[in-house]
Amino acid sequence: MRTPAQTRQIVLASRPQGWPTPENFRLETVDLPAPAEGQVVVANHVMSVDPYMRGRMNDVKSYVPPFQVDRPLDGSAVGEVVASASPDVHVGQIVLHGLGWREHAVVPAAAVTVVDATAAPESAYLGVLGMTGLTAYAGLMAAARFRPGDTVFVSGAAGAVGSLVGQIAKLSGAARVIGSAGSPAKVARLRELGFDEAFNYHDGPVRDLLRAAAPDGIDVYFDNVGGDHLEAAIDSLTTGGRVCLCGAISQYNSTEPPAAPRNLALAIGKELTLQGFLVGGHRKLMPEFHAKVVGWLADGSLRWDETVREGLDAAPQAFIDLLAGANTGKMVVRL
Amino acid sequence: MRTPAQTRQIVLASRPQGWPTPENFRLETVDLPAPAEGQVVVANHVMSVDPYMRGRMNDVKSYVPPFQVDRPLDGSAVGEVVASASPDVHVGQIVLHGLGWREHAVVPAAAVTVVDATAAPESAYLGVLGMTGLTAYAGLMAAARFRPGDTVFVSGAAGAVGSLVGQIAKLSGAARVIGSAGSPAKVARLRELGFDEAFNYHDGPVRDLLRAAAPDGIDVYFDNVGGDHLEAAIDSLTTGGRVCLCGAISQYNSTEPPAAPRNLALAIGKELTLQGFLVGGHRKLMPEFHAKVVGWLADGSLRWDETVREGLDAAPQAFIDLLAGANTGKMVVRL
Incomplete structure (x- = not known):
């Protein structure tokens, strides 16, 4: 896989008043830089839309910083490393990271988590295993x-x-x-x-x-x-x-x-x-959680629903629909 | 002190709708029986009016049973034992018990707590020490x-x-x-x-x-x-x-x-x-609480306000005034 010269991302065009509308979002094409020392470039395969993101669209102090107008949104995503300037993460690895809402993400290698895409679907790391x-x-x-x-x-x-x-x-x-x-x-x-x-x-x-x-x-x-x-x-x-x-x-x-x-x-x-x-504040429970969930998934006792939308263009509407309850289970966007 | 043939008590005449009024209460004179086996008769000296009593005047299920119309109210009181048919509690002892809103209470000896009226004023056992x-x-x-x-x-x-x-x-x-x-x-x-x-x-x-x-x-x-x-x-x-x-x-x-x-x-x-x-649910903290408070009271570092009303007749208005905030510190009625 080659790294393109440009990529696409969704930016917050304006802050929603009440229910968000498609006009609050804008699809942009931007230059994709080569990775700097310690960075990797990830081609995102699947991204998360979550209800908590609505709060970040308001300009209020909270437990996560607000999204900025005219800046790309972010959120969890899983994708493939397509360029690497880090000895720790290699081209071809599948990673979880925090720069969704864009087709390619330039991320510090230290901020990605390599996942085992043979053990579970990539989107599971945004949901049931995440x-x-x-x-x-x-x-x-x-x-x-x-x-x-x-x-x-x-x-x-x-x-x-x-x-x-x-x-x-x-x-x-x-x-x-x-x-x-x-x-x-x-x-x-x-x-x-x-x-x-x-x-x-x-x-x-x-x-x-x-x-x-x-x-x-x-x-x-x-x-x-x-x-x-x-x-x-x-x-x-x-x-x-x-x-x-x-x-x-x-x-x-x-x-x-x-x-x-x-x-x-x-x-x-x-x-x-x-x-x-x-x-x-509860990340210390991750090992105990992970052990239990992997077992429950393996024996079929835990089931996991997904609602999937296709393409970065579909992400804003996927998010709006999520707030209105159009999903059953986890809403994800496949890029 | 002799036990009179009759005594007076406050009964709930009707359930308040919104703010209670004097008409919701009635002063009654009733016969005072001799104590049965295991009972004592207490001449109440001081009684408590507390905000939680308002809830008990409604006919709703709660953590304490509701007061009954035409029956005497109750609540904490301190008084002197004036008759006893129990070997455990003696005439002349000062006791804390749960049958306030009346001048004399007939109480099982097992339901009274003897207090040391030389260590603190009787009303303190309704308040800062209670x-x-x-x-x-x-x-x-x-x-x-x-x-x-x-x-x-x-x-x-x-x-x-x-x-x-x-x-x-x-x-x-x-x-x-x-x-x-x-x-x-x-x-x-x-x-x-x-x-x-x-x-x-x-x-x-x-x-x-x-x-x-x-x-x-x-x-x-x-x-x-x-x-x-x-x-x-x-x-x-x-x-x-x-x-x-x-x-x-x-x-x-x-x-x-x-x-x-x-x-x-x-x-x-x-x-x-x-x-x-x-x-x-926190009575187990009483010893630790008591030890600290006695020390703080003794060295003057903890101060304790009381608002005192005089006479059983004054009890309903004392309670109404309590709900309106007429008290500073503990509101008690001296009988």
Whole structure:
């Protein structure tokens, strides 16, 4: 494979107000430099679009720096090294790195991770074997302090993280696992994945749907959604219940503050723990997570859904659709 | 002291809708029986009114059973044993027990705690040396996982629990302690008690007042108030910050769900912990708490405010006034 003189990338054309639109993104062709000392050039094969990227499109201080207008976006990607000025990483190796949203990435060799593309599909390293999977595992085990016998509720359960949370909970001894999703097809998929109960949150007030699905209450809530889902969970949590606050996709495009949860004071009498969670602080769990997941994948007990879009041009719409729930499982873009 | 044939008690005449009124209470004269085997009769000297009692006036399932209409209220009280049919507790002893809101209580001897009324005023066993003090100590140490060097914010800081939280934090090595209260006199009192900063929450949006008082943020929030105080604290908490959810007095009389906090999703990126707290599960900390508090009281480093009302007739209004913030420190009724 030769290194082209030019390549293409997606830049943030303007900051979204509320829901992002295609106009907030721009496809650019730029020169591709040769690698400087210690750098490699990667031809990206597959890139990740993730809900947290929405937050980075706002100009606010947060746990990751905001994207800059007229600068390329970034995010996890896997690709093949096509040029190397490093003794540590070789042309032809498949690597995971942080410069997605572009067809070719110039990356310090120290910032790439060589992956075994014969052991799993390349995209798995963006998902079930990567930070997505660790988010599910560490959020459940460390933040929500899962215990065998727990009844677990997860929202956004047909998403990349949520579908793993439910399956990992079952595989780890949960008494019951309940999931919410946004379409009948997704609900059906959750039942195939082994969820004991699943509901479409469009079918009524989440509080009522959750009470019907978990009449004896829930012990753990893994929150990907926020808002009325979190309010419903606070209502249904048993004494000593635990919440992993992992995401709030219902609010990412809101221009108004959310109206829920309005019942947080119930956390006092039920002695609930609500734990805000970022995966970054839990990398030490990676070996334990990896060992378990590889085993579960090998024996077929853990299943992994992907929604794949084709071509860098499709990346902005893939991201917009992700926020609207068009994915089942991990949304990736194949370049 | 002789046991009278009759005594007086306060019963719940009707359940409050929103703010309680004097009409929700009724003073009754009832026969006072002789103690049955194993019982004692206590002439109550001083009784507690506490914010949590408001919740018990609603007919909802909670961590304590609701008060019953036309039945006497209850709560902590200290008094003198005036009749005993138990070999374990003697006439003349001063005891702490759970049947306040009445002039005489007939109590199982096993349910009273003999206190040393020469070591501290009787009312101290309702407050600084009792569950109020333990609430402050355990909420700060166990629920909020206080660490020396923390900047601590406490709301309702001139109240019985809040004033102890702030002082205990300072005595335990807090870098800074900030309190909110509802009047200039209370704010002045907080400064006398050693709070580094204090503000009157009527002076503007709590968020702005807290930012001004703690420009570098807070590490711990001890919440007695809920609502916009909690929202302001979530805004100001640093990464890894911890909240003890102890009370929500701003909401106890609300007939509408609260509009705040609307920023709970910030807990994700800041990895906040919100811990619902009831003192009941932390009685094992009582010896450690007691040893520290007795020392601090003895050397004058911990100060303890009381607001005292006189006579059983005054108890309903004392409780109503407590909910409106008429107290500085512990509100008690002397019978």
